[in-house]
Amino acid sequence: MDPPPANDSDPNPEIRFDHWSDQVEQIETSISNGFSDHETIGMHTIPPYFLTIYSRIRVLLRGISAELAKDDSVKENVNALLDRAVDLLGRCYEYFQENSATLIGFESFYVKIWSHIDALSREPFVSFRREIQTHILRMTSLAADVAPGAAAAWHGDDIRNHNRFQRAFTEFMELGHGPSFQPRDDQDVRYLIVRSRRLVHEALLGLRLPLSLARIPDGLFNDNTRPTYVDFSCHSDEYLYGLGERPGVLSLKLKLGGQVTAEQDSRIEEARGIHPENGIKRPASPNQADPPAAKRARAEWGYTMTMDNVDADIEDCYSDAQYKGIYDRPLNRLVTPTATNRPDTLKAYRNDFLKRIRLYRIRYYDPDQPPVTQALREAILSRLEGGINSTRRSVQELSNREFSSIRLKEARIAAYSLKYLRALHMKLLLSSTPPVSGRALDEALFDRLEDWKIFERAWTEADERAIGLPRTSEATRQYLGRFVAEREANCRNWDRLQEQLESGPPDDPTTPERSEEPEEPEQPGEPGDPAAAGAEEPQNSHNYLASILKPSLPIRMVYTGEKIERRREERMRAAINLHALGPDLPNDGEAKEDEYRREDMIRSRSEVRYKEGGPAGFGDIPKTTVFDKLAYMIILTHWRCYIAKDFPV
Numbered sequence: 001m002d003p004p005p006a007n008d009s010d011p012n013p014e015i016r017f018d019h020w021s022d023q024v025e026q027i028e029t030s031i032s033n034g035f036s037d038h039e040t041i042g043m044h045t046i047p048p049y050f051l052t053i054y055s056r057i058r059v060l061l062r063g064i065s066a067e068l069a070k071d072d073s074v075k076e077n078v079n080a081l082l083d084r085a086v087d088l089l090g091r092c093y094e095y096f097q098e099n100s101a102t103l104i105g106f107e108s109f110y111v112k113i114w115s116h117i118d119a120l121s122r123e124p125f126v127s128f129r130r131e132i133q134t135h136i137l138r139m140t141s142l143a144a145d146v147a148p149g150a151a152a153a154w155h156g157d158d159i160r161n162h163n164r165f166q167r168a169f170t171e172f173m174e175l176g177h178g179p180s181f182q183p184r185d186d187q188d189v190r191y192l193i194v195r196s197r198r199l200v201h202e203a204l205l206g207l208r209l210p211l212s213l214a215r216i217p218d219g220l221f222n223d224n225t226r227p228t229y230v231d232f233s234c235h236s237d238e239y240l241y242g243l244g245e246r247p248g249v250l251s252l253k254l255k256l257g258g259q260v261t262a263e264q265d266s267r268i269e270e271a272r273g274i275h276p277e278n279g280i281k282r283p284a285s286p287n288q289a290d291p292p293a294a295k296r297a298r299a300e301w302g303y304t305m306t307m308d309n310v311d312a313d314i315e316d317c318y319s320d321a322q323y324k325g326i327y328d329r330p331l332n333r334l335v336t337p338t339a340t341n342r343p344d345t346l347k348a349y350r351n352d353f354l355k356r357i358r359l360y361r362i363r364y365y366d367p368d369q370p371p372v373t374q375a376l377r378e379a380i381l382s383r384l385e386g387g388i389n390s391t392r393r394s395v396q397e398l399s400n401r402e403f404s405s406i407r408l409k410e411a412r413i414a415a416y417s418l419k420y421l422r423a424l425h426m427k428l429l430l431s432s433t434p435p436v437s438g439r440a441l442d443e444a445l446f447d448r449l450e451d452w453k454i455f456e457r458a459w460t461e462a463d464e465r466a467i468g469l470p471r472t473s474e475a476t477r478q479y480l481g482r483f484v485a486e487r488e489a490n491c492r493n494w495d496r497l498q499e500q501l502e503s504g505p506p507d508d509p510t511t512p513e514r515s516e517e518p519e520e521p522e523q524p525g526e527p528g529d530p531a532a533a534g535a536e537e538p539q540n541s542h543n544y545l546a547s548i549l550k551p552s553l554p555i556r557m558v559y560t561g562e563k564i565e566r567r568r569e570e571r572m573r574a575a576i577n578l579h580a581l582g583p584d585l586p587n588d589g590e591a592k593e594d595e596y597r598r599e600d601m602i603r604s605r606s607e608v609r610y611k612e613g614g615p616a617g618f619g620d621i622p623k624t625t626v627f628d629k630l631a632y633m634i635i636l637t638h639w640r641c642y643i644a645k646d647f648p649v
C-alpha cells in the first residue's frame with residue numbers, strides 16, 4: 001500500500017480529515033476484496049499483504065485519534081471515522097479466523113502477527129474504544145490457538161535457530177549474572193524477574209514456539225512438585241531425569257517439543273518411581289516412615305478432594321473456554337481429570353462455553369466470591385442440585401451417536417455445563433460450616449464421578465459418530481480413537497472408585513474404624529516453630545509471583561525504594577503518636593525495629609542467593625545447542641522467581 005501523503009499534517013482540518021477518510025476507504029476496499037488485490041502493489045501472496053494492512057490500521061488509528069485532541073469543526077466527523085477505523089480491526093480478526101491455515105503457513109507470519117498485536121496493545125489510543133481492547137484479547141487468543149506446534153520448531157535433535165532468539169539470549173547473558181549483580185532494593189529484584197521472563201517470551205517467539213511455554217510452572221513454590229533444575233546441580237541425575245513428581249531438564253525438553261531416547265525415557269519413569277515395564281508405581285522405600293494408619297487407609301481406598309482440587313476443576317472448565325486468561329489445564333492439581341479433548345473442537349465451542357459460565361455465575365454464584373453464610377450456601381446448594389439433575393437428564397437424552405451433529409454438539413455443551421455445575425456444588429460443599437459428614441462427602445464424590453462419566457460418554461458419542469462416517473479417513477479414525485480409548489479407560493477407573501465408595505473401606509484389624517465425621521484438620525505450628533515455616537505452600541505460582549511483583553511492572557527510570565519509604569512513614573507516624581498521645585506500650589517502638597531487623601536478615605539471605613547468579617553449578621550448564629541456550633534461560637528465570645519468595649516486598 002502506498003505510504004500516507006504529507007497532507008496528514010496539513011493545518012487545514014478538512015484536508016487532514018479527507019486524507020484519513022481516503023485511507024480508511026482504501027483499507028475497507030482491500031478487506032472487502034479478501035486482500036485479492038495484493039499483486040497490484042507487488043506482493044506475491046496474501047499473508048504479507050494482510051500484515052501490511054494490519055500495521056497500516058494501527059497507524060491510521062493513531063492519526064485519527066490524534067485529531068480528537070484538536071479543537072476544530074470536523075470533530076464529529078472524526079468520531080464517526082474513528083468508529084469505521086476500529087471496525088477494520090474486527091474485520092481483520094474475522095478474516096484471520098476464517099483463513100488462519102493459509103496465513104499461518106506463511107514463513108514468519110506467526111512472529112510478525114504477535115509483534116503487531118504487541119505494538120497495538122502499547123498504543124495510547126487503546127483506551128478510546130472498548131472494541132479495541134476486546135480486539136486485542138481476541139487476536140491474542142486466536143494467535144495462540146493457531147500457533148504452530150512446538151515439535152514444528154525442531155530440526156533433528158535441535159531447535160532451528162533465528163536471529164531474534166540470538167538477540168534475546170545475548171541480552172539474557174548480560175542480565176544479573178555473577179557477583180557484580182547486587183540488588184539494592186526490591187525494584188532491582190522485580191526488574192530482574194520481569195526482564196528475565198520478557199526475554200524468555202522473546203526467545204520463544206523468535207524460535208516459533210508457543211508462548212504458553214513461557215508461563216511459570218504450577219508447583220514452582222511447592223517442595224513436592226518444584227522442577228529439580230531449580231536446586232540440583234547440572235551434574236546430578238536429578239537435574240536431568242527429575243525426582244518423584246518433580247520434573248527435570250529432559251521433561252522440559254519434551255514440553256518444548258523435543259524427543260528423548262528410549263533409555264532417557266526409561267530413566268525418567270524410574271526417577272518418577274514407576275517400573276517402565278508395567279507402569280506400576282514403585283513401593284515406598286523400606287526406610288521411609290509409614291504415615292499414620294488412619295490416613296494410610298484413606299489413601300488406599302476411594303478418593304478425596306481438597307478445596308484446591310475443586311478450584312482446579314473450575315479452572316479446568318475455564319481453560320476450555322479460555323476464560324479469565326486461563327489457557328492451560330491445571331493437570332497437576334486435578335483429581336480424576338477428564339480426558340483432554342480436541343483443540344479444534346474446543347475452539348469451535350468456546351463462545352457457547354463462555355455463555356454458560358456467565359449464565360451460571362449470575363444464576364448461582366461467582367466462584368471468586370462464594371457465599372459467606374451457611375444459610376446462603378445451603379440455599380444455593382439446593383438450587384444447584386436441581387440444575388445438576390436437569391442438566392444430567394438433558395445430556396443423557398442428547399447423547400446418541402445416531403443423532404445429528406447439531407444435537408451431539410448440544411449434548412457436549414450440556415455435558416460441559418454439568419461438569420461446571422458439579423464443580424460449583426463441590427466448592428460450596430467443602431466450604432460448609434460445620435463440615436459435612438464423611439458419608440455426605442462420599443456421596444458427593446460418588447455423584448461427581450457419575451457426572452464425569454456422563455461427560456466423557458457425551459464427548460465419545462460424537463467422536464464415535466465421526467469415526468463411523470464413510471468419508472472419515474483412516475488417519476482421522478485412529479486420531480479420534482485415541483480420545484475414545486482414553487475416556488473409556490477413565491470410566492473404568494472411576495467405576496472402581498465408585499465401588500470402593502459404595503462398599504466402604506476394607507476391613508483391616510490394624511486400621512481404625514472410619515468416622516462419619518471429618519477429621520479435625522491438623523493445626524499448624526506456633527509462629528516461632530520451624531516446622532510451621534512453609535506449612536502453607538502457595539497453590540498457584542502465577543498468582544503468588546504476581547503478589548511479589550505487585551500489579552504493575554517496575555519502571556527503571558524512577559527510583560522507588562518501597563522498603564525505605566514504608567519504614568520512613570511508619571517511623572514518622574510512631575513519632576507523631578508518641579508526641580501526641582504518649583507511649584502506648586512499653587518497648588512498642590523496639591518491637592517494630594525488631595521486625596525491621598528480621599526483614600533485613602531475610603533480605604540479606606536472598607541477596608546472597610541472587611549474587612550466586614543461579615542454582616548450584618549453573619555455570620556448567622551446557623550452552624552449545626539452541627535448546628541448551630533456551631533451557632538455560634528458562635532454568636535461570638525459574639530460579640530467580642523461586643528465590644523471590646524469600647524476598648518480601
